[in-house]
Amino acid sequence: MSEQIPTNLVWKRTEIESPCVKICVIHPETRLCTGCLRSIDEIGAWSQMSAEARSAIMAELPSRGAVLKQRRGGRAARLKR
Numbered sequence: 001m002s003e004q005i006p007t008n009l010v011w012k013r014t015e016i017e018s019p020c021v022k023i024c025v026i027h028p029e030t031r032l033c034t035g036c037l038r039s040i041d042e043i044g045a046w047s048q049m050s051a052e053a054r055s056a057i058m059a060e061l062p063s064r065g066a067v068l069k070q071r072r073g074g075r076a077a078r079l080k081r
Contacts, residue, residue, distance in 0.1 A: 016054040018046055019061060030067055037064040 020043075023035030032039055038046070042057055049057075 016051055016058060019058060027068055032064060032068065034068055037061045037068070 019036040019038065021035045023033075025034045026032070026040060027034050033043060036043070038057065038061070046054070
């Protein structure tokens with residue numbers, strides 16, 4: 001019987017991994033993906049970007065989250081009226 005290589009090792013790559021979390025919804029105002037926080041242009045160009053460009057975007061992503069976390073609806077907004 002032949003030995004099988006685990007699938008996760010077959011797809012292992014040396015470059016910076018994508019921050020994609022498979023929640024692909026573009027926020028209508030910020031035009032950022034609500035899952036990974038990248039712009040549509042960044043998502044489309046990711047595979048052609050240099051390691052330096054990817055690192056720069058990855059470093060910036062945590063600060064982008066604050067923009068999307070500001071909810072204006074829900075129960076709390078209705079109670080303020």
